[in-house]
Amino acid sequence: MKVLFLGTCAADFSPKLNEEFKNCFDKDARRSSSVLLNDRILIDCGIHTLDSLRIAKVDVTKITDVFITHLHPDHFQPENLKRLVKASGNRIRIRVKYGARIDVIEGAEIIKMTPYETYTVCDGIMVTGLDSNHDPNSFPQWLYFDDGKKRFLYALDGAWILNRTYYWLQDKKLSALVIDATIGDIVGNYRIAEHNSLAMIRLMVPSMKIMGIIDEKTTIYLSHIAPSLHKPHGVISKELSTSGLIPAYDGLTTEF
Ligand SMILES: [Zn+2]
Ligand SMILES: [Zn+2]
Numbered sequence: 001m002k003v004l005f006l007g008t009c010a011a012d013f014s015p016k017l018n019e020e021f022k023n024c025f026d027k028d029a030r031r032s033s034s035v036l037l038n039d040r041i042l043i044d045c046g047i048h049t050l051d052s053l054r055i056a057k058v059d060v061t062k063i064t065d066v067f068i069t070h071l072h073p074d075h076f077q078p079e080n081l082k083r084l085v086k087a088s089g090n091r092i093r094i095r096v097k098y099g100a101r102i103d104v105i106e107g108a109e110i111i112k113m114t115p116y117e118t119y120t121v122c123d124g125i126m127v128t129g130l131d132s133n134h135d136p137n138s139f140p141q142w143l144y145f146d147d148g149k150k151r152f153l154y155a156l157d158g159a160w161i162l163n164r165t166y167y168w169l170q171d172k173k174l175s176a177l178v179i180d181a182t183i184g185d186i187v188g189n190y191r192i193a194e195h196n197s198l199a200m201i202r203l204m205v206p207s208m209k210i211m212g213i214i215d216e217k218t219t220i221y222l223s224h225i226a227p228s229l230h231k232p233h234g235v236i237s238k239e240l241s242t243s244g245l246i247p248a249y250d251g252l253t254t255e256f
Contacts, residue, residue, distance in 0.1 A: 001038060001145070003152070003256075007250055009224070012228045025055055032046030041063075041121060061088055061090070063084070063090065067094075068100070091109060116130065129142070152178075156179075175256045179196065182197075185231075219246065
């Protein structure tokens, strides 16, 4: 599987995005969280996703499937999604969690996903939506992709890990995990019931290993990073260099 990080920010965007970094990526001016899987599966279409696709020179005519993790505006902008569907020229399948209401988008098919049910996406890839600990009114789901060889979990937004999701993921031995790291190395923050801090991730990782959710081969990326709660990218990368946690950045591509 190939993953391109189009955006890695929480909702506190840098004002520099409007001027200085209008046409380029910057590790400290992150855009709205979004990734592109295998050139054709887009996860989330938020405030900056169209800009990120343009900057990364993505051929949008290859995009056939869009997943919406939840309805918060940093992940879901209906107007941008409409423009993407039009630009792609494809009858895009848009998948959201069951219960989420989104308006009809001309030229697209909207598919509702029941949590813990597995669906075929394309090219032999299967997907399962998993419940996460996040604002329930935003219909949050983590997304688990499996192509028969590799397993990828996109776990934004959400704090900790819910009981059913934890046991569902047991022994999956993820190839790659993208985990919510909104809160930096801060002790004492009101967001701990919807987002993770680095201390929370450090606590979870060893237990996830014991459960076989991940193993020593799993690559763990931190994303949904709030610049106002984190040190600059260079500093976090250095500080985490021996921890096995990799802070993602806009424009990062990885294959596993
Ligand atoms: Zn968010
Ligand atoms: Zn959210």
